[in-house]
Amino acid sequence: MQIKSLDEYNAVYKQSVEQPEEFWAGIADHFLWRKKWDKVLSWDFKEPNIKWFEGAKLNITENCLDRHLEENGDKPAIIWEPNDPEKDTITLSYKILHEHVCRFANVLKKNGVKKGDRICIYMPMVPELAIAVLACARIGAVHSVIFGGFSARAIADRINDAECKLVITADGAYRGNKQIQLKDVIDDALIGCPTVKKVVVLTNTRTPISMIKGRDVWWEDELKLVGSECPAEEMDAEDMLFILYTSGSTGKPKGVVHTIGGYMVYTGYTFANAFNYQPGEVFFCTADIGWITGHSYIVYGPLSQGATSLMFEGIPTYPDASRFWQIVEKHKVNILYTAPTAIRSLMSFGTEPIKGHDLSSLRVLGSVGEPINEEAWHWYDEEIGKGNSPIVDTWWQTETGGLMISPIAYVTPTKPSYATLPLPGVQPVLVDEEGREILGNGVSGNLCMKFPWPGILRTTYGDHERCRQTYFSTYPNLYFTGDGCLRDEDGYYKITGRVDDVINVSGHRIGTAEVENAINMHTGVVESAVVGYPHDVKGQGIYAFVIYPNTHGDVELTKMDILKTVTRVIGAIAKPDKILFVTGLPKTRSGKIMRRILRKIAEGETTNLGDTTTLTDPAVVDEILAALQKV
């Protein structure tokens, strides 16, 4: 399954485009199926209706666990590094992980979970999170993992959208020197969630929490009541594996749905290739399992390939900015997969934190989540990779399930700030505003895909029409990514950023409409407009222009009130970095906010604001500039 040379890549890529079904069937043959497929692919991008490996039967946990037991049962599947470096590492071999997953799957069954039920997981980055995810998959329940930074209200919306029956959580989480009271947040969320009947609570921080009789049970108590045998549920390839909520241009996050067979094949194949994983190596993906990167490249991709996946509970700067390098040295990490925002943040501490740490085990470096600027790319290459670890800049999305455009380490070339070439099976096209394909090289346009790959999303939960509208209606017969992209003279792709109203803050996708809705919920706010602006560490920051005629007391206090409201409605991750109180917003005669102007102002541009004559009231712009002058 692993590509070994550039010539082979070229040949494989050609086959993957000319005979996609034969190609993917060949890849899928490397996995364990209870019954093989009747048809490799059926698709149309109109409905959309996409099916891979139809008729096949399998369980993804048999691929991630059972099939490795005989030969590699004692090999580490997960190495867990705690937030506090003084605490012990935990290593789970494939055998032990298998047993934990089976046991916890029995806990879920005991608590009434059945195939097809939706389960919300809101947990810290502890091994039990991976166990909970796999336990759902074991019995055919659909997991919806929610990142630990979301608020009670955001959780409630997601739980209700998916009609989750059970929640898996913990008392609290450690993050650097902070503790997060996860169970308290869940308790607040559940006031508005009638479908949830049970809550399983893991002891982690052992902070006092409320436990409601008949609803809440302790993870540890439940384990004592079940056995360790749990046969895997036989699933259809196109059964749902999970829902993962992500933001878009409208206010409401959507539940991206991935199905079992295609997702498994795609994450396994891309993992094995792009990172050039070799048996016995330690793979360290620094993402949180609450995001797609963690789903695909901490859990499913590495485990289906029998790899050793390192899972880290903490943050790069705790106890200090040498933490990643300590971990690399301690566990002899071979492949490090992290985000540009982390690289830039660590870069700001200089090279001192790196000194004295043996990074010689590193062989491949990865980047994901946002465009990596050249400066960060070179620092990563020189200071971390010492010039001899290829950097795979992997472009993909929650909706694509796995890596799409990326170098293949030791096989295809790298180029600073370029995601470079499509992986086999991926057929990118650039289109202009009218949807016409832009051919040739040295061109820019909107990035689309013209053919499905096994990891593509199948729907948005409970609202297929929304899936069609968001991804498949802008350009007929194409999947639209929402990204702008350049294809250089050599045919290498460079992602230039979102072309829709989505901001990418530290690699987290945040919809401007969502933040505006949250700000507008604050009493006294008349209207707001949110745009992204370049931020040295986060990539993009959030800039909010807010109309709030009668600020309460101190202006700074009022800003803090608004931040509190946003934190309550969405979570701390969506807090604006800057708030400017204004008297009006630039609008066209049809009432549309002209974000282009606001974006320029947020970038610090005050003179070349472009054409403002189509505004209902061009004077608004001067008022905004005057407000800016005052602060």
Ligand code: WT7
């Ligand atoms: C958006 C997807 C993919 C997992 C993490 C984010 C941006 C992602 C890159 C990259 C430039 C990138 C795109 C994309 N993005 N990777 N290597 N270079 N931009 O997942 O939250 O679904 O966000 O992140 O804009 O559309 P996500």
